[in-house]
Amino acid sequence: MGMERLDKILASQNFGSRKECALLIRRSGVTVNGAVVKKPEAKADPETDVLSVNGEEIRFQRHIYIMLNKPRGVLSASRDNRAPTVLDLLPDSMRRKGLFPAGRLDKDTEGLMIITDDGDFAHKMLAPKNHVYKIYHAKVDAPVTAQDIAAFESGVMLDDMVCLPAGLGVLEDGQHPLVWVKIREGKFHQVKRMFRARGKTVLALKRVQMGGLALDPSLGPGESRELTKEELKLILNFANLY
Ligand code: URA
Secondary structure: OEEEEHHHHHHOOOOOOHHHHHHOOOOOOOEEEEOOOOOOOOOEEOOOOOOEEOOOOOOOOOOOOEEEEEOOOEEEEEOOOOOOHHHHOHHHOOOOOOEOOOOOOOOEEEOEEEEOOHHHHHHHHHHHHEEEEEEEEEEEEEOOOHHHHHHHHOOOOOOOOEOOEEEEEEOOOOOOOOOEEEOOOOOHHHHHHHHOOOOOEEEEEEEEOOOOOOOOOOOOOOOEEOHHHHHHHHHHHOOOOO
C-alpha cells in the first residue's frame, strides 16, 4: 500500500467516512508512532507505522474476507435495484468499499460464500487451474447410480461444453437422495445442468465447502463472520475430505 493519507487509511479500516475520520484526526484522536498527528492529509504507511485511534493501536487489515451462509431467495450479485443481495446481509461493522462475492450461487442455492474486497484472492480461488474444489450437497429427484458417478468422473457433457472431472457420492439413499458433488469449475447453473444431463433434477442445493474451508455450522442462514488467517489459507490449500 505504501504511504497513504491518514484519513483514507482510517476510513478503509472502518473508523467512519473520510469526513468523520478527518474530524477524529483534527480532534487529536490519532497518533502515528506515538505522536499526535492533527492533519488528515498527513501520510503514513499503515503496514510499517504504528497507528492508534483514541489510545488503541489498530491492527491494519489490507483486505477483509467474510464467510456468509447465504440463504435462499437472496441474489449473490453485488447490487440489484429490485431484490436484496448478499451484501445487504452484512452487518455495518463489515461493510466497506469494493466488497463483492467471490463466486456466484443461484438465487435458490444456499450455503458458503466468501465476500471480500481482494480481487487477486478471488481470482486465484476461482481459476479452475488452481484446483480449488467446491463441494455441494444436493437433493435430487431420483436415485443416483454407479453410471452417474462414472459419468461425473469422466466429465459430463453439457450442450456447449464438457465438464472437468467431478466427484459424486451418496450421503443418504432414497427416492430423493442427498448427494455430495465436488467440482472445480463454476459455470452458470453447473451442478443443476450436470444432473439435468443425467436426466435428474436438483431439488435443493447447498454449497458446504470451498477448498479446505467448510461452512461454519454455527452460522445460520444469512449470518456471516470474518475469516481467520488460518481459514483463509485453507481455501487455497485444498485438503481432500472425501
Ligand atoms: N451449481 C448450480 O447449479 N447452482 C449454483 O448455485 C452453484 C452451482
